[in-house]
Amino acid sequence: MIQQRTRSAATAPAPAPSLALAPASPGTPVALLLGASGASGGPDDAAAVSALLEAWACGVATHVVDRASLLAARGSETAALADASSGLDVTRPDLCVAWARGQVAQGRRFDIVLGLRPETQPAAAETAAALGLRGNRPDVVRTVLDAGACRAALAAEGFPLDAEPPAAGGLAAVGVFAAGRPHIALVAALPEGGGAVRTAGLTRGQWAAVTGQACSAVHRLGLEFGVFRVDLRLTGRGVVLGCVRTTLGHDGVSALLRTAVPWLEPYGAVYDDALDRTGPLPVLPVTRPTAPGSAAVPAPPLLRLAGDPDDADDEPHLWRGID
Numbered sequence: 001m002i003q004q005r006t007r008s009a010a011t012a013p014a015p016a017p018s019l020a021l022a023p024a025s026p027g028t029p030v031a032l033l034l035g036a037s038g039a040s041g042g043p044d045d046a047a048a049v050s051a052l053l054e055a056w057a058c059g060v061a062t063h064v065v066d067r068a069s070l071l072a073a074r075g076s077e078t079a080a081l082a083d084a085s086s087g088l089d090v091t092r093p094d095l096c097v098a099w100a101r102g103q104v105a106q107g108r109r110f111d112i113v114l115g116l117r118p119e120t121q122p123a124a125a126e127t128a129a130a131l132g133l134r135g136n137r138p139d140v141v142r143t144v145l146d147a148g149a150c151r152a153a154l155a156a157e158g159f160p161l162d163a164e165p166p167a168a169g170g171l172a173a174v175g176v177f178a179a180g181r182p183h184i185a186l187v188a189a190l191p192e193g194g195g196a197v198r199t200a201g202l203t204r205g206q207w208a209a210v211t212g213q214a215c216s217a218v219h220r221l222g223l224e225f226g227v228f229r230v231d232l233r234l235t236g237r238g239v240v241l242g243c244v245r246t247t248l249g250h251d252g253v254s255a256l257l258r259t260a261v262p263w264l265e266p267y268g269a270v271y272d273d274a275l276d277r278t279g280p281l282p283v284l285p286v287t288r289p290t291a292p293g294s295a296a297v298p299a300p301p302l303l304r305l306a307g308d309p310d311d312a313d314d315e316p317h318l319w320r321g322i323d
Helices: 047-059 066-071 075-080 091-104 118-131 140-145 147-156 204-221 254-262 264-276
Strands: 030-034 062-064 082-087 114-116 171-178 181-189 226-235 240-247
Touching: 047 062, 047 181, 047 254, 062 066, 075 147, 075 226, 082 254, 091 204, 091 240, 114 118, 114 264, 118 226, 140 147, 140 204, 140 264, 147 204, 147 240, 171 204, 171 254, 181 204, 181 254, 204 226, 204 240, 226 264
Parallel strands: 030 062, 030 114, 062 082
Antiparallel strands: 171 181, 171 226, 226 240
């Protein structure tokens, strides 16, 4: 079941970082995280810190892998959150696969592989496949990361595309996968010319069209694991797509997700999914893209999350979890 968790003082991480490989306690699942947070609080750091914090909350041990220089640049607090870390070029899938196989051969265990930056996605996909763990197919990841190939694949499936892929002033639908099915957590409005990212003010019909198109897009591309984001726009000819990502992005959308949907831990949901901890979720009706003038795409199933606020029914653009 996907829900908010807390960690007790007894399981809090040690105050000092450890760069040596520390074996997890027997039975403790281990997440291999490709990508480290730095001391500067850069745009990709939020994902790395959240992934570590939510691993602690889920009772998952972590092994962070990244270039040695980035590991050394981590702040003391984020360094202390990882159970272990190793220096490796995470932009090289071949190196990551060979290293992971070597660790397993030495008796180490990995139950989850997750890439935390765009450039780590191919290595994460290849490593998960090599270890027989849940993840996105490497060929699908390569297609999504190549903007031209991704847009060509979407166009071949009949999706209307935005003329300008970075849809400033458009919308961003972000979510997580559960049992291979995409579920939207939030639809954010991306400001034009600066300004704060905010929750999109959508009618139920608009929300259904936007989330239906976003979920169908990631499904038809072949994505099925982790977090995702679809940038799109509502126009006179319906919903048009900008780009698809396998990360949440770093332009304020991640921060908005934490404040607008505080009862959802996106990386905790990914860990739950990888470990088959999630309960059964309603099946998403997969639809063809909406053609101009046709009926709206059916909305994905609404789920209710333990911890939903009392006024959640007044927020149709937010994801519901399960009781």
